[in-house]
Amino acid sequence: MIGPDTVGLTPEEGRHAAQLLGRVPTALEWGLFGALWSEHCSYKSSKNILAWLKPPPGQVVGGPGDNAGVVRLNAHWEVAFKVESHNHPSYVEPFHGAATGVGGIIRDVVAMGAYPVALMDSLRFGPDSARLQEGVVRGIGFYGNAIGVPTVGGELSYGQAYRGNPLVNVLCVGVRKPGAGISAGTSRPGDRIVLVGADTGRDGIHGASLLASRSFAAPDAETGTLRPAVQVGDPFTGRMVMEAMLAVLQGGKLHAMQDLGAAGLSSALAEMAGQGGVGVEVDVDRVPRREMGMTPYEVMLSETQERMLLTVPPGDLAEVLTQLSQLEVRASDIGTVTADGRLSVREAGAVVASIPAGSLTDGAPRRAAPERMVGPIRVPERYAPSGVFRREEALFVLGHPECRSKASVYHRYDSMVQTHTVKGPGDDGAVLRLDEGPDGLVIAVDGPGRLSACDAYTGGARAVLEAVVNVTAMGGIPIGLSDGLNLGSPDDEDVFRDFAALVAGIADAAHALQVPVTGGNVSFYNQTGSDSVWPTAVIAAVGRHPNPEAAIARGTLEASMALYLLGEAESTLSATVWRLTLGDGLPGPATAPDWTRSRAVLEALSRLNEAGLPAAAHDVADGGLFVTLAEMLLAQADPATGLDVTVDSDLPARAALFNEGPAQVVVAVPDHREGDVLRILASSGCPGRRLGAVTGSGALTFETCEGRFTYPREELRAAWLPPELTEPDAVLAGKGDAP
């Protein structure tokens, strides 16, 4: 018997639903309330707190609440982008969970009328999650490679807190012409509602309400029983639907567009009606099915992938259906837009559900926000490193899973399709060239969960700062942010407080750095038993690059260059990768950003960029200055390139080499431009110092207060590249297939 409890509603929510209708809801109506009032669809716990992120008027074209945020790049382009998570499905069924995560966010961007031009992934696993990681990586590649959207970067990180709660966050970025956009809320009464794409099956029913909106009781206990709630990805159909939707949109006949994601048709129709202030009436008999005997409940709640909705005036229906048919995608007229504001479902002529659409969307119950927090909530303890630096520990840090090369993963993704990738994976961010106009796009994602382990406010602020620094280090001017927030159960008061602090940190950082948050995604219940993830904010930043073709040369060092450190090293090693190498799994508190100094560093870096000075720039993050410089060296094609630097002699060697203090960037500049660099630093109020020079030694050399240390390139390379990438080619010789 279907009732409030079987669809994931509390008894109180059940009573509220019955009151709204003035009667006992039908089985299908219970299903609709359960799905749309789920945490996943309604954001009932988070909505009032997310209001803190609302951008100032005029800074965005489309903001929070749309399928994706939209910012203006220049007179030629608008950029639609969003981060979305697919954590629970990926834990239950790694391959299809991750694949459908990619497909879902691509459809969100398409629903804004934008052509998807890039993907990035942010992945978190527990230690010893090789099987899970393999499935997720394979799933991302399976979908992204085939649909033809390049995966131009991302990040991969590990922590005990993610064991049993892996995170799979995907960013999709799309571009559209100004004025060419569309949204879900622009239907008019009388329009026909057309369902495009895959036939509807029984897959993914209750994905939103049961899978994504609660915690797992124990590791692996439920992954078997919930597997049918995971959807199956089909990138071939996904590509056909994507191309067809964008092609028919160009015809100018469509009134509204909406993708089908969590809660399938129910959610898509409710959003269309709720946002548009109209009603919708659909006939489930007209929904093409993959299986016999599906009930209206199953049809409305199926999460079958590769489907989208559009609305079109009745007079243009035939033309649009013909065009879709020529493009070889299935399209069915399933109902009509009405003026009554209700979501109505008919089966065999009879009304089987009729609910005021607004009560399913904006009318969903909401949790009150706590008072807005300002500033770090816990004063960091300074973890003072003691003891003398040993030469080998630097190689240990460089080879740590947080720092070592991720090439073995990103080589499995197509980063070049669409032939606009100037800078792809392996840099601080990606640079894309666009077909029209002078400007390119810069994209970066950062989700330093470790920095949230003790103080979510600081973690949220640092995530924004890192993403903005990375865009700037690639030569870009940041223009927008999207946030993917991943936490445990909001029913746990500590988690809920962490969530509020995380959002407050992001809001303060966005305000301090003057970059608008355009929207994002909240994933709660990343918790198994009492173990929840670190409050993890995956921040995507997009920026404008004034000269993308020139970015190809960025990163190439020559022996006539000097190295500078912008920003200030700090003495603590708390929350660093070096700290993780102690092996107790406790990172310790991170340092909150000093906004005045952070702004000065960004200002100086931007002005160096404007002057065309940096030949290379790389932020100081995981593994500290040592890893930053090692990566810069290892990126050089010329094996003779060396770096000779003198670190801050006021700090112990360990602190100088491995601190991860906020807002530090290494830049390489032609030596004879020292005067220009110092002038820009001084006028920006940016602390900074000359670190040393590029040499022809083929080695990385550090002068510290504890002595001079030299690391030949080959030694660094051996530490940085995981074993599977250093296998000799002989293993791949493949002589066995000769006839």
Added chain:
Amino acid sequence: MKVAVVTFPGSNCDRDTLRALSRLPVEAVPVWHRDTHLGGASAVILPGGFAYGDYLRAGALAAHSPVMGTVRELVNAGGRVLGICNGFQILTESGLLPGALAMNVSRRFQCEWVQVQVQECLPGLRFAAGERFSLPIANGEGRYIPDPQRPLGRDAVAFLSYRDGAGRPHNPNGSWREVAGVASADGRVIGLMPHPERASAAWLGGEDGLRFLRVWTGGDGVPA
């Protein structure tokens, strides 16, 4: 010269190929897989991607598309066809080239830059033996396996092979004898796994692919 670029359902390098051709003095026209004409083109490119999703076997379904009959007629009439990546797989599936492309020995999709070298000169085209190109690969099924019934050296030749930066044989995926590309002995049908269209501008990382396409469309190999 007029070059047709075929779009199969699931092709995803068709537009990239058209864009690369726009940098050459040729006319390029898109063709849909249901078309049975090539718009008067004397050469045709089967681009990369995942035609029909490649769920059966890469290229297997596309080989039976209506347009493939027209491609065959074009070749018989003296025209040229170039299959890139998935297009190469379609050429072997349709029998226009011998052999097959199997899963890489890494059992993984691989996206990276490789060096390839011309092993055999082809009639009517100015590829020089020993000429090298730096091009990206992006495939999961790129390991060339010869057909014992139709070994290379008769009606088809090992046209391109993988090399390392110093020109020594190198094998990224376990291909038989480092084969990266195969051509019919008359040079009319060429298939290769690397993507020339992805190396068609300095800002993409190189222009060797543009040089490759220039030679294939009848020009010479002098760098732009």
